[in-house]
Amino acid sequence: MRHSAPQYPATAVDGVLRFASIGGLELETGGYLPDVVLGYETWGQLNADASNAVFVAHALTGSTHVARGHTDEPGWWDELVGPGRPVDTNRFYVVAANMIGGCYGSTGPSSLDPQGLPWGSRFPLVTIRDAVRAEARLADRLGIARWHAVLGGSLGGARALEWAATEPDRVQRCAVIAATPASTAEQIAFAQAQIAAIRLDPDFSGGDYYNGNPPLAGLGLARRIAHITYRSEPELEYRFGRSPQEDENPFGAVLPAERGRYAVESYLDHQAGKLAGRFDANTYLVLTEALMGHDVARGRGSLRQALARTTAEFFVAAVESDRLYFPQQSADLAAALPRGTQVHLIRAPIGHDGFLTNVREIAGPLQAAFFA
């Protein structure tokens, strides 16, 4: 049996970027952002008692465009969210906000300050808790006192978890996918290298590059490093091995700088260029910093004590081949929850990115648990 498509008011067209002014925001490490705007998209319709709202938190370089909607532009979680999908937008009202500091509609380093200049290097440190407080104001404006569920993967999973711990009365269900209770030493280490890459680019200009060339090479290098960690060794070996890129010869030149590329190099060049063409380097820094600072237990005692404040029902999932957010770290989170829970494994050889490419692996259990 299929539901008939609901009629939305003009203000609620599915999957179209809109903007909410949420006022000034005092930040956790002492900064202040006046006149904060959050970009967001919605799908479906909020019901009369506002009990069907679902918040979806994007990952580091993700956007508000979780799913198809008014246009046919693919979303990053189309398999999970949409009419008739596990998170069925014929029944649920889905909201996705661009994280504060972002470059997909929310106030970030490329936004203008009250004097009309891009924030650039003056954009303050924001934490994931700051992001949750900003998103809570968005929820207020949308008339959502309590989320039916909050979902996210990777950085989005960290945000979902912080939502449950920071606003426990507002989160009934929480799905933390391919994420950890706190960023680990290795995650911090890889993140630092990415930040250093951006700062090394002469076009970065200390962060004030908006009147010049953006630091495409530095951002691209950050993405290269990150992308390797998002995939698994077997995935790279299976797809590329030592093959040269078509029509190129890695042994075909006297000078290293002139040789042909290996296929895996060409692939990473492509990934680097693709991200650099769509993303702001300062936002990459700001959100990476937020992720480095992620620790749901910070200032809240032990992990178990920090999680004791949550009231949500949890769904924890990990990608079995993830070598950046190891499944064991998800197991540690699951074990520390007030009522414990099992970890759902996304069976995929691809690595961390399996939370995007193979989410169907857990769609059934997630639907059964939260959206039945």
Added chain:
Amino acid sequence: MRHSAPQYPATAVDGVLRFASIGGLELETGGYLPDVVLGYETWGQLNADASNAVFVAHALTGSTHVARGHTDEPGWWDELVGPGRPVDTNRFYVVAANMIGGCYGSTGPSSLDPQGLPWGSRFPLVTIRDAVRAEARLADRLGIARWHAVLGGSLGGARALEWAATEPDRVQRCAVIAATPASTAEQIAFAQAQIAAIRLDPDFSGGDYYNGNPPLAGLGLARRIAHITYRSEPELEYRFGRSPQEDENPFGAVLPAERGRYAVESYLDHQAGKLAGRFDANTYLVLTEALMGHDVARGRGSLRQALARTTAEFFVAAVESDRLYFPQQSADLAAALPRGTQVHLIRAPIGHDGFLTNVREIAGPLQAAFFA
């Protein structure tokens, strides 16, 4: 029973850098280097029939200084090589050459060309096979027709393996430690990121920086990336976790660029600075390129066919926690050898660097196999 210390001629002082001119070298991808010099050190004394010579190949950023000698400066394999050590220099004549392209005594990018200018950006691509051919000339000059054994770890393991396949009649025993038969897609990917880091540094100047500031930040970033891959996730977590660096506060500033560091960041800053202070960035590029090109089977059919040409007895070892040179890759090598062999596991949680820090784990079996 201990051997008495042999009396060396003045030209054979243990562990002192010397230089050998080996003439001009045609390179595999078409380049040519005139008047090549190899820096090398030796320990012990070559016996009358030149049957006790052992070649030790260093890793990417290693030097000729394998062991203590005339001075007390520590060597990077002191645990393995020295008087009374598993490779006992009272019995064996140990030779370690700086790889061609290096910055520890051999002709490399910082060397002067025939016009008296540093090679810099004009230094040609060298392969590991080129390195072996250069080292074979050094062996000729030292009067060594055949090595009792060739040993190496990481890039040095690749060189040892190439020695056995390129000069099969000159290698009686070959130890390949924490190395692979060919660089994998992931190793190429991480290497490409390191090369990009160096090239991104504005001080790199396309490779011709010898009259200006060297690209310390770029080389440091390359080392950061590499160093993470040389260690294991549990090692970093155990040592650093999320601890702030002493007297620093990661949440202590409004601006990201001004915040205090995590301990793991400070550690990597230290590693980056240490390497940048002792190593040449162009050499890092050249040797990394050589490693990316490593494939013992290139032009020799299958791996099994390529190894069929070897006559050496093999000793293959891997670090159990290595996540850059996975033990399985050593097992693949061992299985493809003409007579097969087992893989000796270095039991250490540290990761790839275990071939340096925990070599004692395999010193006994290696001594029993090759140096009894």
